[in-house]
Amino acid sequence: MLFQVQITIQIPYGADRAEVEKLSAAEIEQVKQLQRDGKWLHIWRVAGKWANTSILDLESGDELHHLLSSLPLFPYMKVDVIPLCHHPASL
Amino acid sequence: MLFQVQITIQIPYGADRAEVEKLSAAEIEQVKQLQRDGKWLHIWRVAGKWANTSILDLESGDELHHLLSSLPLFPYMKVDVIPLCHHPASL
Amino acid sequence: MLFQVQITIQIPYGADRAEVEKLSAAEIEQVKQLQRDGKWLHIWRVAGKWANTSILDLESGDELHHLLSSLPLFPYMKVDVIPLCHHPASL
Amino acid sequence: MLFQVQITIQIPYGADRAEVEKLSAAEIEQVKQLQRDGKWLHIWRVAGKWANTSILDLESGDELHHLLSSLPLFPYMKVDVIPLCHHPASL
Amino acid sequence: MLFQVQITIQIPYGADRAEVEKLSAAEIEQVKQLQRDGKWLHIWRVAGKWANTSILDLESGDELHHLLSSLPLFPYMKVDVIPLCHHPASL
Amino acid sequence: MLFQVQITIQIPYGADRAEVEKLSAAEIEQVKQLQRDGKWLHIWRVAGKWANTSILDLESGDELHHLLSSLPLFPYMKVDVIPLCHHPASL
Amino acid sequence: MLFQVQITIQIPYGADRAEVEKLSAAEIEQVKQLQRDGKWLHIWRVAGKWANTSILDLESGDELHHLLSSLPLFPYMKVDVIPLCHHPASL
Amino acid sequence: MLFQVQITIQIPYGADRAEVEKLSAAEIEQVKQLQRDGKWLHIWRVAGKWANTSILDLESGDELHHLLSSLPLFPYMKVDVIPLCHHPASL
Amino acid sequence: MLFQVQITIQIPYGADRAEVEKLSAAEIEQVKQLQRDGKWLHIWRVAGKWANTSILDLESGDELHHLLSSLPLFPYMKVDVIPLCHHPASL
Amino acid sequence: MLFQVQITIQIPYGADRAEVEKLSAAEIEQVKQLQRDGKWLHIWRVAGKWANTSILDLESGDELHHLLSSLPLFPYMKVDVIPLCHHPASL
Secondary structure: OEEEEEEEEOOOOOOOHHHHHHHHHHHHHHHHHHHHOOOEEEEEEEOOOOEEEEEEEOOOHHHHHHHHHOOOOHHHEEEEEEEEEEOOOOO | OEEEEEEEEOOOOOOOHHHHHHHHHHHHHHHHHHHHOOOEEEEEEEOOOOEEEEEEEOOOHHHHHHHHHOOOOHHHEEEEEEEEEEOOOOO | OEEEEEEEEOOOOOOOHHHHHHHHHHHHHHHHHHHHOOOEEEEEEEOOOOEEEEEEEOOOHHHHHHHHHOOOOHHHEEEEEEEEEEOOOOO | OEEEEEEEEOOOOOOOHHHHHHHHHHHHHHHHHHHHOOOEEEEEEEOOOOEEEEEEEOOOHHHHHHHHHOOOOHHHEEEEEEEEEEOOOOO | OEEEEEEEEOOOOOOOHHHHHHHHHHHHHHHHHHHHOOOEEEEEEEOOOOEEEEEEEOOOHHHHHHHHHOOOOHHHEEEEEEEEEEOOOOO | OEEEEEEEEOOOOOOOHHHHHHHHHHHHHHHHHHHHOOOEEEEEEEOOOOEEEEEEEOOOHHHHHHHHHOOOOHHHEEEEEEEEEEOOOOO | OEEEEEEEEOOOOOOOHHHHHHHHHHHHHHHHHHHHOOOEEEEEEEOOOOEEEEEEEOOOHHHHHHHHHOOOOHHHEEEEEEEEEEOOOOO | OEEEEEEEEOOOOOOOHHHHHHHHHHHHHHHHHHHHOOOEEEEEEEOOOOEEEEEEEOOOHHHHHHHHHOOOOHHHEEEEEEEEEEOOOOO | OEEEEEEEEOOOOOOOHHHHHHHHHHHHHHHHHHHHOOOEEEEEEEOOOOEEEEEEEOOOHHHHHHHHHOOOOHHHEEEEEEEEEEOOOOO | OEEEEEEEEOOOOOOOHHHHHHHHHHHHHHHHHHHHOOOEEEEEEEOOOOEEEEEEEOOOHHHHHHHHHOOOOHHHEEEEEEEEEEOOOOO
16 A cells, blocks of 8 residues: 655764764665665655655555664654555546 | 645535535546646545645746646645655665 | 544534434444444544544555545544554564 | 553663663563553554554553553653543444 | 543634523533532633633543533533643642 | 643753652652642642643742742743633532 | 733624624723723734734732623634743843 | 735635635735835745735834735735844845 | 744753853843843743743844844744734723 | 745754854855855845745755755754745736
8 A cells, every 4th residue: 555654854963974874875775675676656855854755555554664664764764654545536 | 846735625614515526526637637748747645534645747836836726626725835856765 | 454543523513413413323333334344443432522543454545545435424524544553562 | 441542752862772672672571461461452553653552441540650650661752641431333 | 530621612603692601501500510529629710711621530531521521512612631640749 | 829830841861860859859848848838739640741730829920930940840841831710610 | 910911813704894893992992991900011913913912910810811801802812821920130 | 124924815715706806906906016115025926825925124013014904805814924134144 | 113022041951050040140131231221121031931021122123133142041042023013902 | 936945043052163153154155155146036034033034046946955955054954945936916
C-alpha cells in the first residue's frame, strides 16, 4: 500500500558535522537502492529546508517502520506518515 | 517547477448535495485532463478523509493559482502549497 | 495491516436530530458486522466526548477509505489515522 | 477502568546510547510482565516513530501514575492519557 | 477515581436563547444534586468565559461518560478530561 | 481570590538528579505549609506526568507571583494560570 | 488586582448589523463609565482587527466575570485573561 | 513606518456571491488608489488561496486601522499585522 | 505610535546565573530610564512567569527594534509585538 | 517566479558569538549581492526579532533551495516559504 512520508532532519547543535555528512551520504545510497527495489517511489526536497516529501509502496506498517528506522539519520528525523489510496481522478 | 498541494474539501452543512456531486464529477474530469496535459503529475486520496495529496509541474505561482482557482470545488477547498525541488537521493 | 483510527462526531447546529439518531443506529450495526468480519478489532468510547478510538486490521489504505467513507455518519466525522505495527514488547 | 496511553520516547542528543538500550530492554520485560498481569492489554508501535499506542486496564489514576512512572524510560517519555469507556457498537 | 473536567459552553448563533436558559437552569440543578451525591466535588467558573473547571470523583470512565452525556447542555459542550491522582505534597 | 494553576516540571537532560530530588523534597514541604496557611487549597498529580493541577486562594496576582517564584523548582516549571470565580451551580 | 484582558469580537454571518451597532454603541458607553469608576484602566484597539487590549483593576475574579459578562457584546466575544502584578522595573 | 499585512478572505457559505463580487471589485479599485497615494507599497496574491501579502507605509497604527477597516471586504478578512523595519542587508 | 510587547525570558539550562542576574539588573535600570524618557509607558509582570506585558510609544518599527535589541536580556527573549491604536471607548 | 520567505535566526546557547557575527556579516554581503543580481527583491527586518521577511524572484524551487542553503546562517534558520503570484489589485 502507499504511504506519504514527510521527513525533516533536525541536527542538534554540537553534533559532529563530519559524522552527520557520512550518515547523510550513506542514507542517500540506501534510499537510491530502495527506489531500485520499487519500494521508495518518489522523493522530493522541500525547497528551503532540510526536509523531503516521499511516497513509498510497501506491504504494511511493519515494513514501513523497519525501513524508516534502518535509515542512518533516523535518530535525527521528525517523521509524519499519511496513509494514501487510489483517487478517482487518477488516470 | 514542482509543487506539492494538499487539498481538503470542506462541505458546509446545508449545501446542496446534488450540486456538490455535480461539481465533484466535473472536477474529476478537469484533473484528468490536467494529468493528460502533463501539468498534474500525481493525485492520491488521503485514506479516511475527503482530501488528496497532489504533485503539480507548472511554470510559476501564477499558473498554479489560475489552475487551482479554476477547479469547480475551489470555494470549498482548504489548500496548502509546498514548493519542491530535486532531492540528491532521487534516481 | 493495523490502523489506529480516532473518530470525533461533529453534528452541526440545526441538523435533524431524528435523522442523526437513525444514522447513528445504522452505524452501530455496521461497525458490529465489521467486528464479526474480523476487520474492526476494537472500538472504545472516549469518555466525555462523542468520539471513539478504534483499531482496524485491513489490507490497505484503499480498504480503509472504502470502509470509513461507507459509514452513515462519515459526513460528520473528523478522522485521524495512525498506521500501527508490531511492538517488540507485545506478547 | 480503561486508559488509552500514547507514549513517545525522546532521547536527548548526547545521551549514553548503551544506557538507553539497557533501559529499553528492561522496559520491554516490564511491559511484558504487565501484560501477563492483565493490566497492560495492548501495545502497538506507531509506524515510523519511536512511539506506541497502548490500552491499560487499571483500578485508578493512582495505579496508572505508579505504573507509568516506574517504567525505566519514563524520564524520556512524552505521555498523553485518554480515559476510555464502553462503546455501544462494541460486541 | 478523580477526574479534572474543563467544560466550555459554545452556543451557536441562532439558537433559541429561552431554550438555552431553560437547559442551563436544569443543568445547575443536576450539578448541585451530583455534588450532594458526592460525585461532583468542585465546580468553579473560569472568570470571563462561559466555562468551568470541575473535579469529579467517580468509579470509572463509563460513569464519567454517562454523567457528562446526561447533562442538558452536553450537545453544546467542549469537554477536556484529565485523569488525576494523589500528589505527595497533598496533606 | 481563586486561581487554577497548572504546573509541569521539565528537567533538562544533564541536570544533577540528586540536586533535583533535594529541590523536589523542599518543594513538597513548602506546598504543605502553604496548605496549612490556607493559601494552597488543593493539589492533584496529573496521572502519567510530572505535573499537577492546583487551586490557590490568594489576595492578588502579586501574592501569586511571589508564592510561585519562591518555589524551589520554579526555574524548571511551565506555569499556566486561570483566574476562577464562584459558579452558580456550586453548593 | 490587575488583569490584562484580550477581547476579539466575532460577529456571525447573518447577524442583524443594526442590532450589533446598537450593542456596540451601548458597550462603548459602558466601558467609558467603567473607566470613570477607576475599574477599566486602559483600552487600546488592536490595529487591523475588531479586537482590543485592556487593563482592568478589580477586586477579584468574581468582579471580573460579572463585569465582562454584563457587556452587551459578551455573547460575541473571545476573551483571554492574564493576571498581572507589579514589575520591578516599573517606576 | 512599514507594516506587513497578511489578509485571508473567508466568505461564509450562503453569502450573496454577486454582492461579494461587487465588494471585491470596489476593493481592487480602493487598493489601487492607495498604491497611487504611496501608502500601499506592494500586494501579492498567495498562490492557491484567496489571500494576499501586502506591505504598507503609514504614519501609525491608527492610520493602519482606519485604512484596513475601510476596505469593502473587511468583515470577511482574517488579518495578521507584522511591524517591519530596515534590514542591514537591504541596499 | 503605540506597541503592545509581550516578552518572555527563557534562560537555557547551564547559563551562568550570576551573569544572568547582572544582565537582569542592568535591564531594569534601562527600562526605568526608557519610562522616564516617555518611550516605555507601562510594564507589568505576568503573574507566575518570568514574562511581562508592556506598552511602548515610539516613532516607528525601526525605533522599536533598536530599543528592544539593545536590552541586555534580548538574546534570551521571546518577543511578540502587536501594533495598537486609539479605541473609540477610551476616554 | 515570486517567493515570500520568512526567516528566523535561532542561535543555540553556547554557540561561538564571534563565529556567529562573522557568519552574519558574510550573509549580509551575500544578500546584498543577490539584490544586485535581481534575485532577492526585498528584505525587511521583523521589528523586535532576529527575523526577516523577504521577496525573491527566481526560476524555480531548485534555485530557491540552492540559494537559501548557501547562506552562511542556514544551519540556524527556521524558514517558511509561500509561493506568490500577481494580484489583480497590483498596479
